Amino acid sequence: MRKTVIPFGPQHPVLPEPIHLKLTVEDERIIEAIPNLGYVHRGLERLADIRDFHQMIQVVERVCGICSVIHALCYCQGIEEIMGVEVPPRARYLRVMWSELHRIQSHLLWLGLFADSFGFESLFMQFWRVREKIMDISEATTGNRVIVSVNVIGGVRRNPDPEQIRWVLAQIDWVEAELQRLEDTMLEDYTVKKRTVGKGVLTRQQAYELGAVGPVLRGSGVAQDARQTGYAAYGELHFEPVVETDGDCYARNKVRFRETLASIDLIRRAIHRLPDGEVRTKIKGIKPPQGETVNRVEQPRGELLYYLKGSGQKTLDRVRIRTPTFANIPPLLVMLPGHFLSDVPVVTLSIDPCISCTER
Amino acid sequence: MREEIMAVSAEALVGEVAKLKVLGYRLVTLSCTELDASNLDILYHFDKDLGLKHLRLTAPKAAAVPSISPVYFAALLVENEIQDFFGLRFEGLVVDYRGTLYLEEEALKTPYCRFSLRSADQREGPAAALDAETNHPNAEKF
Numbered sequence: 118m119r120k121t122v123i124p125f126g127p128q129h130p131v132l133p134e135p136i137h138l139k140l141t142v143e144d145e146r147i148i149e150a151i152p153n154l155g156y157v158h159r160g161l162e163r164l165a166d167i168r169d170f171h172q173m174i175q176v177v178e179r180v181c182g183i184c185s186v187i188h189a190l191c192y193c194q195g196i197e198e199i200m201g202v203e204v205p206p207r208a209r210y211l212r213v214m215w216s217e218l219h220r221i222q223s224h225l226l227w228l229g230l231f232a233d234s235f236g237f238e239s240l241f242m243q244f245w246r247v248r249e250k251i252m253d254i255s256e257a258t259t260g261n262r263v264i265v266s267v268n269v270i271g272g273v274r275r276n277p278d279p280e281q282i283r284w285v286l287a288q289i290d291w292v293e294a295e296l297q298r299l300e301d302t303m304l305e306d307y308t309v310k311k312r313t314v315g316k317g318v319l320t321r322q323q324a325y326e327l328g329a330v331g332p333v334l335r336g337s338g339v340a341q342d343a344r345q346t347g348y349a350a351y352g353e354l355h356f357e358p359v360v361e362t363d364g365d366c367y368a369r370n371k372v373r374f375r376e377t378l379a380s381i382d383l384i385r386r387a388i389h390r391l392p393d394g395e396v397r398t399k400i401k402g403i404k405p406p407q408g409e410t411v412n413r414v415e416q417p418r419g420e421l422l423y424y425l426k427g428s429g430q431k432t433l434d435r436v437r438i439r440t441p442t443f444a445n446i447p448p449l450l451v452m453l454p455g456h457f458l459s460d461v462p463v464v465t466l467s468i469d470p471c472i473s474c475t476e477r
Numbered sequence: 478m479r480e481e482i483m484a485v486s487a488e489a490l491v492g493e494v495a496k497l498k499v500l501g502y503r504l505v506t507l508s509c510t511e512l513d514a515s516n517l518d519i520l521y522h523f524d525k526d527l528g529l530k531h532l533r534l535t536a537p538k539a540a541a542v543p544s545i546s547p548v549y550f551a552a553l554l555v556e557n558e559i560q561d562f563f564g565l566r567f568e569g570l571v572v573d574y575r576g577t578l579y580l581e582e583e584a585l586k587t588p589y590c591r592f593s594l595r596s597a598d599q600r601e602g603p604a605a606a607l608d609a610e611t612n613h614p615n616a617e618k619f
Contacts, residue, residue: 151572152554155579160588198479328504328551346527409478411508411522411529424508424520439506439555447551 118143123458127156131234131462134472138465142458150453152446158476165436170196170406170427173436174268177423180438181474182263183223184416186215189268192436194348195412195425196270200403208272208396209350213387214285215259215267216349216414217380221292222251223417224377227469228303231370234466235312240302247295254288257281272397282388293381296374303374313367317452317464320364329448330441331419332376333468336369338362343415354386366467373469405431416441418469440474480529482520487542490521490534494545497523502530504549509559514592515539517563538590541566554578562589 121142127135137153164176177192178185190212197204204212229244252262258277259265267273277285303309319329324337334341335358342358344351359375361368406427413422419441426435445468452464485493502523510518512535519542521532536542544567546552556567557578564587567573576584 153578154554158579163589166591325503326498326549326551328506328549341527343527411478411480411520411531413529420505422505422522424522426510435508435510437508437510439508443554444506444551446554451550 145457150450161477165433169431180477185264186219187416191414191423193268195410195423198410199406199408205395206392207394210387210391211273212349217384220380220417224373234462271400276396316366318365327448328444330444332369332372333445335360336372337364343413343420369467442471442475482531485532504551507555541568544569546571
């Protein structure tokens, strides 16, 4: 049978950001997928040459809006490790709270987009309506909705008062109730299952060997989550990863839905154990970073890695960022062959591609 | 760095990486840093049960490094990225963009290097051929 090459993207209704997949098809069936990147690459890592190590926090927060707080957390933890700075306990718990709020808003954004990818627009609207409440919490506790800019080297910039904390608890109760109302539709509806079950299957072994991360890895049955390393205050919150075993689009959808509820639970636990005290260690007088480190945290899309190297100067020698979508593209290339062209949007969205992160 | 770092030579690299795969390590990524005008430092990060292990290779910019993508398919994007940004050649890449994953074919700079330019003889494919013929990639336009 004759082969045809069809471009998917860089502009496509289902893609919020530009990525290009060169799909080779026989009839309607995909036999090969080759990615093309670089449409919006910004070269942010090179800014480390001219921005000092404090200013780089604002740069890394702009790698991705959806998970800005987690980028800054990973960077700050790395610098704190090199400089030997100890973060106050209250700041570690607040970092968990804001990280999980970001995870919830990112997953809700994705759940809406995923529903939209198979034409379920009312479900898209419902998830984004609930997400607004999380954005309100971010705005009330940090002053911003998206790039919240709370992390600094040595702790956090904001310290919510007890009244604000009580208000946050009430708001996440509302979010949880709304999500439970949507659970049956997202996980049991005929339309959702018809478009997602058995699509884009990645076996446990493939996921591991191809370097998959986050819900893509856990949806294939591998119980690995960087939060298990216990960074910030996760080690004191008895964190357990959410795992599904089928490895298809439905399993990845289920992991993200259940993780949203698990994040609400983590926020509650972090708030109930929130210690009193300072939220920031002063680092004035300490020498600029000298040495190298690798720091990992769990973004909504999976493991994020920062390699940082400094030589005692104000600017760092190297800031290297490995984002989760970058790691999940090779598994996507294995998921697509064998599927019909009409499944490409659903399978592609199932890795929750963040091109802003990939094109850092 | 807290974790173990093992120095490897270019000749021993693929063998060491294959050993780690047999031991059940997952490739996390590669990190490349420019050391000076002629050398690059490449760290290969691996993970097993949430523990990291690193291999360190010091590579001259002018020499090609063996690709580990035949062992770990996941390395194909990051090795192509290093080719673009640092001008280092990887031999045996399973999908070789020849320096055009992010950059245009006519790009001469390796944007993450302070000291080097990407010369035509380091590249292969249409851009290099065009340079060799016309000495300017856009010669026809002028």
